[in-house]
Amino acid sequence: MDQVRQRLSALPDPLPPVPRFVGPVVVGPVGALPGWVTSQGGSGRRAAALVLLYPAADGEATLVLTERPTGELRHSGQISLPGGAEEWGDEFPVGTALREATEEVGLDAAAAGVQTLGLLETVDVRVSGFLLWPVLAIAQRVPRLTPHAREVASILHVPVTHFLPDASIELVEEERDGYRLRYGVYPFDGHRIWGATARILGQLGAVLGKPRASGG
Numbered sequence: 390m391d392q393v394r395q396r397l398s399a400l401p402d403p404l405p406p407v408p409r410f411v412g413p414v415v416v417g418p419v420g421a422l423p424g425w426v427t428s429q430g431g432s433g434r435r436a437a438a439l440v441l442l443y444p445a446a447d448g449e450a451t452l453v454l455t456e457r458p459t460g461e462l463r464h465s466g467q468i469s470l471p472g473g474a475e476e477w478g479d480e481f482p483v484g485t486a487l488r489e490a491t492e493e494v495g496l497d498a499a500a501a502g503v504q505t506l507g508l509l510e511t512v513d514v515r516v517s518g519f520l521l522w523p524v525l526a527i528a529q530r531v532p533r534l535t536p537h538a539r540e541v542a543s544i545l546h547v548p549v550t551h552f553l554p555d556a557s558i559e560l561v562e563e564e565r566d567g568y569r570l571r572y573g574v575y576p577f578d579g580h581r582i583w584g585a586t587a588r589i590l591g592q593l594g595a596v597l598g599k600p601r602a603s604g605g
Contacts, residue, residue: 390444393549394527396597397442400507405595407510410558410573411587436519437482438472439490440509440593442549443501443528452552452590453534454545455493456580468545468582470589471496474519482508482522494544495535502529509592512585523589547577552594 445451457467471490479485483505490496496503509523534544550556558573561583574583575590582590 390442390448390450393442393450393597397506397525397527400525401596401599404510404592405599406592407588408554408558408573408591408595410560411583411591413570413572416562416569416571433513433515433518433520435475435481435485435522436473436514437475437485437489437522437524438470438589439486439496440470440523440525440589441490441496441503441528441532442526443531445531445546445548450549452547452549453490453494453496453532454547454582454586455536455541456543456545458539458542467584467586468577468580469586470523472521483524486522486524486526493537493541495537496532500530501532503527503532504529509589509596512588514585521585521589525593545577545580547582549594549597551575551577551582552590554594554598556594 441453442450443453453471455469455471457469471493472486473489475481475485476488479488487496487498487503491498503526505524505526507525509525512521512523514521536542536544552575557576559576559581560571561574561581562569562571564570572583573587574581575587
């Protein structure tokens with residue numbers, strides 16, 4: 390965790406690119422990509438997600454992710470970062486990300502000693518019409534978390550090593566919305582982390598694995 394803090398003390402500008410295998414590739418009919426595909430840019434309603442790292446009991450840098458309930462809710466069954474849409478009165482994007490984390494996983498930012506560090510690249514989440522701002526933060530202590538009964542099926546605690554440049558990425562090929570697509574997923578404990586979440590965490594891994602300039 391100490392190495393992660395040091396690496397994130399000043400985010401690189403520009404940020405490193407997302408791993409190339411994470412993004413979707415059309416291998417079936419050619420045309421506009423279906424709605425769930427993510428990419429930088431575009432326009433839509435503003436949302437924010439909290440990319441929260443904390444030191445586990447063994448000192449390993451660990452991320453907080455959520456498993457969405459299965460059913461008719463948006464992003465059913467997917468692995469996501471705590472986050473959601475901007476609301477009136479939010480100090481966007483940090484205020485939105487922290488509020489949503491409080492609502493979804495019961496985060497007490499003050500008790501956990503949460504410090505926000507900056508932003509990763511904005512993601513255009515087409516399926517929901519949102520532009521998503523990832524807010525990067527570190528907690529000084531292990532946060533005490535409780536899942537929201539309706540919005541979160543379980544809370545996952547994932548070591549950041551699962552997203553470093555040498556981490557395993559599995560290629561998945563399947564049909565969605567009439568297109569045959571190939572995209573990368575990060576496997577963790579029987580789960581598949583893909584889409585916007587994989588894009589954000591893949592870039593975080595690239596930041597942490599980026600070689601430092603000589604003399605710096």
